[in-house]
Amino acid sequence: MSADQTIIAVESPAQRRRRPRLPFAGIIGGSIVAFWVVMTIIGPYVAPHDVGALVDDDVFGHMRWAVPLGSDFLGRDVMSRILVGARYTVGVAAAATVLAVLIGGTLGMLAAVSRGAVDMALSRFFDALISIPSKMAALVIIAALGSSIPVLVGTAAMIYTPGAFRIWRALAINVNTLDFVEVARARGEGTGYLIRQEILPNIAGPVLTDFGLRFVFAVLILSSLSFLGLGVQPPDADWGSLARENITGLADGALAVVMPAAAIASLTIGVNLLIDNLPGRWSSSGEH
Amino acid sequence: MAPLVKVENLHVTARDDCGRNLAIVKDVSFTVEPGEVVALIGESGSGKTTIALSLMGYTRAGSRIVGGNITFDGREVLAMSQRELASLRGRDIAYVPQSAAASFNPARPLLKQVIESSQIHRVMPLAAAEAKAVALFRELVLPNPEKVGERYPHQVSGGQLQRLLAAMALVTEPKLVIFDEPTTALDVTTQIEVLRVFKKAIKERGTTAVYVSHDLAVVAQMADRIIVLREGSIREVDATGLILSSPKNDYTKSLLAAAEPQVRAAAPATTQQTAPPVLEVRSVIAGYGTADRDGIPAVPVLRDFSLAIKPGSTLGVIGESGCGKSTLARVIAGLLPAARGEVKLHGMPLPRSAAERTREQLRRIQIVFQMADTALNPARPIGRILGRPLEFYHGFFGDKRRRRVAELLDMVRLPATMAERYPSEISGGQKQRVNLARALAAEPSLILCDEVTSALDTVVGAAILDLLAELQRELGVAYLFISHDLSTVKAVCDEVMILYAGQMMEHGSRGALHQRPLHPYSDLLISSVPELRQGWLDGISDKCLKEAAVGAARSGRGEACSFFERCPVRIPGRCDVEPTPLRHLSKGADIRCQRTEEELVELTAQ
Numbered sequence: 105m106s107a108d109q110t111i112i113a114v115e116s117p118a119q120r121r122r123r124p125r126l127p128f129a130g131i132i133g134g135s136i137v138a139f140w141v142v143m144t145i146i147g148p149y150v151a152p153h154d155v156g157a158l159v160d161d162d163v164f165g166h167m168r169w170a171v172p173l174g175s176d177f178l179g180r181d182v183m184s185r186i187l188v189g190a191r192y193t194v195g196v197a198a199a200a201t202v203l204a205v206l207i208g209g210t211l212g213m214l215a216a217v218s219r220g221a222v223d224m225a226l227s228r229f230f231d232a233l234i235s236i237p238s239k240m241a242a243l244v245i246i247a248a249l250g251s252s253i254p255v256l257v258g259t260a261a262m263i264y265t266p267g268a269f270r271i272w273r274a275l276a277i278n279v280n281t282l283d284f285v286e287v288a289r290a291r292g293e294g295t296g297y298l299i300r301q302e303i304l305p306n307i308a309g310p311v312l313t314d315f316g317l318r319f320v321f322a323v324l325i326l327s328s329l330s331f332l333g334l335g336v337q338p339p340d341a342d343w344g345s346l347a348r349e350n351i352t353g354l355a356d357g358a359l360a361v362v363m364p365a366a367a368i369a370s371l372t373i374g375v376n377l378l379i380d381n382l383p384g385r386w387s388s389s390g391e392h
Numbered sequence: 393m394a395p396l397v398k399v400e401n402l403h404v405t406a407r408d409d410c411g412r413n414l415a416i417v418k419d420v421s422f423t424v425e426p427g428e429v430v431a432l433i434g435e436s437g438s439g440k441t442t443i444a445l446s447l448m449g450y451t452r453a454g455s456r457i458v459g460g461n462i463t464f465d466g467r468e469v470l471a472m473s474q475r476e477l478a479s480l481r482g483r484d485i486a487y488v489p490q491s492a493a494a495s496f497n498p499a500r501p502l503l504k505q506v507i508e509s510s511q512i513h514r515v516m517p518l519a520a521a522e523a524k525a526v527a528l529f530r531e532l533v534l535p536n537p538e539k540v541g542e543r544y545p546h547q548v549s550g551g552q553l554q555r556l557l558a559a560m561a562l563v564t565e566p567k568l569v570i571f572d573e574p575t576t577a578l579d580v581t582t583q584i585e586v587l588r589v590f591k592k593a594i595k596e597r598g599t600t601a602v603y604v605s606h607d608l609a610v611v612a613q614m615a616d617r618i619i620v621l622r623e624g625s626i627r628e629v630d631a632t633g634l635i636l637s638s639p640k641n642d643y644t645k646s647l648l649a650a651a652e653p654q655v656r657a658a659a660p661a662t663t664q665q666t667a668p669p670v671l672e673v674r675s676v677i678a679g680y681g682t683a684d685r686d687g688i689p690a691v692p693v694l695r696d697f698s699l700a701i702k703p704g705s706t707l708g709v710i711g712e713s714g715c716g717k718s719t720l721a722r723v724i725a726g727l728l729p730a731a732r733g734e735v736k737l738h739g740m741p742l743p744r745s746a747a748e749r750t751r752e753q754l755r756r757i758q759i760v761f762q763m764a765d766t767a768l769n770p771a772r773p774i775g776r777i778l779g780r781p782l783e784f785y786h787g788f789f790g791d792k793r794r795r796r797v798a799e800l801l802d803m804v805r806l807p808a809t810m811a812e813r814y815p816s817e818i819s820g821g822q823k824q825r826v827n828l829a830r831a832l833a834a835e836p837s838l839i840l841c842d843e844v845t846s847a848l849d850t851v852v853g854a855a856i857l858d859l860l861a862e863l864q865r866e867l868g869v870a871y872l873f874i875s876h877d878l879s880t881v882k883a884v885c886d887e888v889m890i891l892y893a894g895q896m897m898e899h900g901s902r903g904a905l906h907q908r909p910l911h912p913y914s915d916l917l918i919s920s921v922p923e924l925r926q927g928w929l930d931g932i933s934d935k936c937l938k939e940a941a942v943g944a945a946r947s948g949r950g951e952a953c954s955f956f957e958r959c960p961v962r963i964p965g966r967c968d969v970e971p972t973p974l975r976h977l978s979k980g981a982d983i984r985c986q987r988t989e990e991e992l993v994e995l996t997a998q
Contacts, residue, residue, distance in 0.1 A: 283767040287830070290725040290746055291781060292754040301780075305771030 126383055133377025140371050143190045151184035156339060164350075164358035174359035176350050182360045185346055186367050192342035194371065196253060197322040200260030204322075205315050207261070208268030213299045215269075216276035226269070234266035242325065246334045256335060260322045271314045275307040309382070316379035320372040327368055343368050394466065395423035396568060396600050397447060402460035404442050404451060404624075416455060417442050418625045424568070424600060431603045431615035431632075433647075435849035439624040444570045444604045448485050449477045465567060482509035486561035490573040492553035496545035503541025506560045515564050528559040531596075532589045551582035555589060562593065569594075571614075572604045579712040579876065580920040587613060587922075587929055606849065608651045609922035612636055613929040620644050633926055650850040651924055655883055655902075668739045669700040670837050670870045671724065671757070676733035678723045687731050693719040695894045695954075697733070701838065704868040708885030708902075710878060710917070716894040717874045721840045724872070725759045738837070755785045758831035762843035764823035768815040774801075774826055775811030781833040800829040804859060821852035825859070832863070838870045845880055857884050878921050890914050893954035895972075900981025909992035911983040913955045953986065961987055961995045 160175035173183040327344030329335035346364035404417035462469040507521040529537035628641040681690030722728040726746030782788040798808040804825040845853030898911040
């Protein structure tokens with residue numbers, strides 16, 4: 105009896121629930137994001153030139169086959185430097201965002217489920233953190249500890265943790281009052297189960313949107329820091345530092361300053377397009 | 393005389409989530425004569441609101457009128473431009489929606505909102521409109537008619553808000569008023585007073601009205617003619633008296649049958665009479681807000697509350713919104729730790745908070761909530777929702793768990809294939825069955841049913857009640873059945889407890905509810921439930937209405953009677969000061985009242 109019923113059980117809902125499709129804008133966003141993620145991994149291997157090699161006699165050279173996106177202020181290949189720089193921009197921002205969301209999100213849900221004193225203590229602590237101006241805090245930390253990749257990741261994570269905490273807590277509090285969470289609580293489930301099984305799946309959509317947004321912010325703040333000379337240090341360069349080192353070419357409209365900026369823009373727009381168009385229960389509206 | 397409204401072959405479709413067009417109103421034709429009150433009756437999804445809205449040329453987002461004609465006062469509604477429709481709505485046709493609280497702008501005073509339509513349509517100058525509104529307030533028996541308009545929506549009660557909504561509709565003297573379930577969200581003792589003033593207003597001005605409702609008993613009081621709808625088409629049209637006395641359609645018959653539910657409760661076996669109660673609640677005080685020095689919460693909801701439930705029996709708790717019945721369920725389940733008193737399970741005291749109870753103690757008490765929609769995790773398939781208590785309490789995994797889930801689904805009469813579905817893919821009645829199955833998975837000795845049928849249609853709810861009774865016979869589980877609906881409670885419960893503002897007013901067997909004398913509040917509650925006969929509303933004594941009109945209960949702190957202000961037989965200086973004694977009546981019930989049995993017999997006989 106159970107054998108044939110199981111077969112029906114597996115088949116019938118699959119027909120009923122059609123696979124939600126990604127809209128066209130989402131496909132574009134997804135492609136851009138996928139492209140940069142791939143470049144983060146294989147960038148150095150597909151770059152036509154070595155990042156340090158002087159390949160053009162001219163500085164701020166124009167597009168041609170040898171230097172597809174022109175050359176920079178020392179005559180180096182801009183495309184190679186952007187492809188290799190993706191590793192720093194995407195990698196550091198992603199690491200910082202994951203860290204921020206992991207810490208802020210977990211504590212946010214914990215605060216929502218525990219309520220009372222735990223909620224009070226955590227909320228006030230993060231309120232204090234959120235009140236520190238983010239760029240100033242970053243400047244102070246980097247001035248004190250020096251600039252290195254771990255310090256950059258930690259700094260960006262610290263800046264975005266309180267925001268993640270606030271959003272996750274607010275979303276979790278709404279779900280926490282619903283009857284099915286009460287049922288689980290009356291059953292005697294622990295805090296860990298409530299967070300993982302009852303709350304997390306029901307806030308996944310909005311929380312993912314928040315993750316994307318925070319990633320974009322992290323890219324922007326890291327680029328700003330690099331632009332100020334406090335980010336990734338030479339000889340390595342992320343997109344922010346690429347824009348900075350070529351700033352003298354701005355007056356000539358050099359590609360070397362436009363292209364890193366365009367790379368930052370394409371990444372942030374791509375991420376936004378993707379998260380705004382996610383289908384089904386991952387959608388930012390949280391509908392099922 | 394030509395009919396005021398003539399609907400011919402109306403077809404409406406709605407687009408569902410997958411983009412398909414579904415017919416929600418199919419080939420509906422009817423007329424409304426001037427001065428007539430026509431009721432559209434049906435369950436949710438029968439298309440009654442859709443039809444009512446289409447009379448104004450309006451459809452809800454996603455739906456569309458695809459065929460038919462609607463003639464209003466000689467004009468073709470469906471051929472009108474948006475501008476013409478705008479001049480029609482609110483002036484010639486007014487609409488009274490179900491939820492008064494959601495229909496008022498909370499940031500503006502009431503009078504401004506009531507006269508808004510008269511100003512938009514420039515029917516009369518501002519001063520005249522205000523005078524007219526005040527006259528309407530007086531006609532609709534609103535307290536303090538001159539001043540009530542200055543208040544904001546949150547400052548008046550639900551019943552008053554609903555009457556203000558009617559005033560808003562009537563202020564432009566419309567030719568047609570559409571009432572869309574205007575009393576469904578109200579308590580019975582409030583509903584009766586609203587129905588009464590609505591009926592008077594309709595009668596006195598000879599208003600033509602379309603009255604949309606799912607409640608036959610209410611419709612029987614209001615309508616001249618009834619249109620019975622099901623799944624978007626008309627099943628039966630007839631004069632109210634004929635529908636009630638000699639229904640022709642099978643569906644109408646089943647509606648009439650469901651309106652007066654049969655008694656399902658099985659009297660518990662005599663051997664169990666001596667067994668200790670499965671659950672005992674003793675002198676519990678519970679509430680919300682910060683606790684004071686004695687540990688009493690700022691807003692006490694339950695005051696010195698006690699009850700006992702025998703194994704395998706059903707105790708019904710009835711009360712109006714805010715009386716503390718849901719709080720009671722939360723206290724027993726340990727979700728809201730009581731400030732005082734104790735809860736005993738099988739004679740053993742339970743820790744007040746669920747977090748301190750053992751798994752075995754938790755297993756024995758399960759809770760089923762009213763809103764089936766929010767009681768199931770929307771991100772989990774049914775099989776996993778049912779499987780969790782199995783692994784949590786019984787350590788069932790893998791195949792064993794899957795088999796047990798199938799058994800549980802079978803127990804609540806659902807197919808085993810349901811296990812793979814998500815809550816959003818099943819109906820409200822099915823969700824409530826899944827809720828019940830989840831409670832049964834724990835193999836409890838007591839299930840707390842918090843308004844389990846209130847959100848369901850009558851026929852679907854009746855099936856759930858049947859299931860509850862059947863499961864009780866098979867499994868011997870006890871129920872605490874919480875409801876605001878007297879007929880439901882009478883249908884399933886062995887014993888009934890009537891709650892008012894956190895205090896027990898009367899407790900007795902089901903039969904004792906039919907025997908006088910009753911506690912004054914029980915009397916009011918029972919006589920407020922609409923009866924399925926014409927003229928019931930007109931026959932109610934004015935005394936009863938006066939009590940009802942006083943408004944919402946406040947739960948005070950003292951030991952004095954909380955029903956004092958609404959009580960027709962109160963003794964000022966004693967009832968509101970002294971602690972109210974518990975009295976045992978000769979019919980076998982207990983009441984909390986200052987009046988003795990002899991006094992009550994004498995006073996209510998008049």
